[in-house]
Amino acid sequence: DTAVSQTPKYLVTQMGNDKSIKCEQNLGHDTMYWYKQDSKKFLKIMFSYNNKELIINETVPNRFSPKSPDKAHLNLHINSLELGDSAVYFCASGTSGQETQYFGPGTRLLVL
Amino acid sequence: QKEVEQDPGPLSVPEGAIVSLNCTYSNSAFQYFMWYRQYSRKGPELLMYTYSSGNKEDGRFTAQVDKSSKYISLFIRDSQPSDSATYLCAMRNFNKFYFGSGTKLNVKP
Numbered sequence: 001d002t003a004v005s006q007t008p009k010y011l012v013t014q015m016g017n018d019k020s021i022k023c024e025q026n027l028g029h030d031t032m033y034w035y036k037q038d039s040k041k042f043l044k045i046m047f048s049y050n051n052k053e054l055i056i057n058e059t060v061p062n063r064f065s066p067k068s069p070d071k072a073h074l075n076l077h078i079n080s081l082e083l084g085d086s087a088v089y090f091c092a093s094g095t096s097g098q099e100t101q102y103f104g105p106g107t108r109l110l111v112l
Numbered sequence: 113q114k115e116v117e118q119d120p121g122p123l124s125v126p127e128g129a130i131v132s133l134n135c136t137y138s139n140s141a142f143q144y145f146m147w148y149r150q151y152s153r154k155g156p157e158l159l160m161y162t163y164s165s166g167n168k169e170d171g172r173f174t175a176q177v178d179k180s181s182k183y184i185s186l187f188i189r190d191s192q193p194s195d196s197a198t199y200l201c202a203m204r205n206f207n208k209f210y211f212g213s214g215t216k217l218n219v220k221p
Binding site: 004030032035040048050055056102103105 | 120133144150153154155161194198199200208209210211216
C-alpha cells in the first residue's frame with residue numbers, strides 16, 4: 001500500500017492551460033506539504049496544511065491554489081500554466097512537531 | 113545566498129569507499145537536521161535525522177552536526193552501488209523545512 005500517492009505521475013500540457021494535481025496519504029498524518037523541485041534538484045516548499053488549515057504559504061504566484069478537503073488529501077490547482085512551471089511537484093506528509101516527512105513519488109509537469 | 117548550501121557533485125567513488133557528504137547553513141535558528149536519499153525519478157526518503165551537535169550512527173551511515181560551524185555531514189561506510197543516488201540535506205525551523213540542492217553520488221562496482 002502506497003503511503004503518499006500522487007496523481008497524475010506525468011502531466012504534459014500547453015501554456016495557458018489549467019491543471020490539477022492530487023495527493024493522498026494514508027499514514028494518519030495531520031500535516032501535508034507541496035514542494036517544487038527544479039531541474040537542478042533544488043526542493044523548495046510551496047505550501048503546508050495542518051488539519052486542513054493553511055500554515056505555510058511561500059512566495060508562490062497566486063496562479064497556484066492549494067486545497068485540502070480533509071487531513072488525508074491536499075490538491076494543487078494551477079491556472080494559466082507557464083513554461084517556468086515545468087518541474088517535479090512533490091507532495092509530502094508528516095506529523096506536526098516531528099522531523100520526519102514522507103514524500104510521494106512526484107508529478108512531472110512539462111509545459112510546452 | 114541560499115539558507116542551505118550543498119555541493120551538487122557528482123561524486124564518483126569505488127565500491128567499498130567511505131563517502132563524505134556535507135552541507136553548510138546560515139540560519140542558527142535551525143533546530144533539526146536531516147538527510148534524505150533520492151533515487152532517480154523517485155521521491156526523497158528520510159535516511160537520518162538529529163537535533164543536536166555530535167554524531168549519530170545507523171548501520172553504515174553516520175550523521176554529524178557541528179552547530180558552532182553551521183556544518184553537517186553524512187558519512188557512508190563500505191559504500192555499495194545501491195547507494196548511488198542524490199543525497200539531500202534538510203533543516204527544520206518550526207514548521208518549515210529547508211533543503212539543500214542535493215549531491216549526486218555514484219558508487220562504481
